[in-house]
Amino acid sequence: MYDYLIIGAGLFGSVFAYEATKRGKSCLVIDKRDHIGGNVYTEKIEDIHVHKYGAHIFHTNDKATWDYINQFAEFNRYTNSPIANYKGELYNLPFNMNTFNKLWGVTTPAEAKQKIKEQREAAKITDPSNLEEQAISLVGTDIYKKLIKGYTEKQWGRAATELPAFIIKRLPVRFTYDNNYFNDRFQGIPIGGYTSIIEKMLEGIDVKLNIDFFQNRNELEPLAHKVVFTGMIDQYYDYQYGVLDYRSLHFETKVLKDIENYQGNAVINYTDRETSYTRIIEHKHFEFGTQNTTVITEEYPKEWEPGDTPYYPINDAHNNEIYRKYKALADKETNVIFGGRLATYKYYDMHQVIAAALTTVQKEFITY
Structure with a gap:
């Protein structure tokens, strides 16, 4: 018997597993993908750390969160300064x-x-x-x-x-010549990619990949005293109150041989309606790469359908009401902990996921 069965090897599940193990608890982490890291997973292609699920720039104003993540990696000085391309006209964002x-x-x-x-x-x-x-x-x-x-x-x-x-509750407008997208005090990219962070968190912990919790639920649940669930909360409850809506993404990644520098910036947004993708990411610029080859990713938004990866919750009145019903069920659970983007139907930046996981850890392991 494990103390915790953790479903999802992304940031939330990995932070929880790391902290629980530090406290002498045993954990089994599973993920239906063939890799750890969830959406922050980076894969080395042509000696370039490729952000497989879209650009991830770590930023936070919270020193405690910054100090926490820095125990797993050294961060570079990357500053997010995206460019907007409107029909060939370039603008700073x-x-x-x-x-x-x-x-x-x-x-x-x-x-x-x-x-x-x-x-x-x-x-x-x-x-x-x-x-x-x-x-x-x-x-x-x-x-x-x-x-x-x-x-x-x-x-x-x-x-x-x-x-x-x-x-659009507000839009960032600055009357200064400052192209830094974030106002946060701390910002950067982990040298060596995000996957190495998750590897360090999960070191010595039992991890099984290519495991679909819902296809193996009857066998998996009895393996632990408690479950930490980071998947879709509506799926956990078999969609009994309806399906929560998301927007999804499709990525087209291309290796450009013998092209040292494709676009001169890590992220360029295409703001005209006619261009089908929203942005192009050139991954080497996240770590100031000097390779002779480059890797780019075109990012295409799409309607989410069952089987797609859900990225952005659609937090309108209809979906929020459905989520409230699932949340009421989750609040009654005594042996299941829900956490992360999908289980709380809320968009999180990386620093927010870490903070939420650490708050959950504090609640779970509080001593009187």
Whole structure:
């Protein structure tokens, strides 16, 4: 008998397994994929650490979380400074003085603020009823049309006028010449990739891959006193209240032989509606690679269907109500712990997953 059966070898499950093992508990970690790491998994291709499930840049303002993850890896000084490509026009993200200068030729914050103010007033939107109106009311029409509309419609698979306003509660606008996407104090990429972090967390712990919990549930559950579940909560309860909706992604990864530098930046977003992918990732730039070859990934959003990897929960009123019903069931469980993106139906950045896992550990192992 194990103390814990942990379903999912991603960040949440791996942090929990590491901490439980430190406390003398025995753990069995399973994952239906053929690798550990979940969506932060990196694979070495042509001596380049490829982010197999989209770009992952670690960032946090919480020193405790930063110190925690640094025990497993050394981080480089990578700063996330994505570029937006709108029909061949290149703009800095997030929206800042470099962006405004390229758009309008303005050179001072006062000029940029006035330009946005004029466009907002011309739109005469007092009570935004959809995402388009919300975005224009925040940043004006030019920024919306070139840098928000097409990208957002591709990401969500529907017209911006059909998306609720709450999706864009705010938009990062900086009146400084600062291309750093995040405001967080700590930021970087682990030297050697994310997979090595998970390997260190799971060192000495029993791990079984290519194991589908739901196909082997009757055999697996009796193996441990408690279950830590990081999969889809609606699937755990056999969809009795309905299926929770997600957006998914499709990745096309290409090795470009004898091309040292394809696009000059790790991430370039394609913000026009006509380009079918939302962004291209050139992985070597995450670690300042100098290889003669490069690896790029085109990222395509898609509707989630059963069997696809779920990435982004659709936290509208309908889905949130379904989740509340599952959450009520989960709260009654005494031998099952739910954690991570899918089990809590909430989008997490990596630092938030780690913090949530450590909070769960504290609750589980609290001593009186």
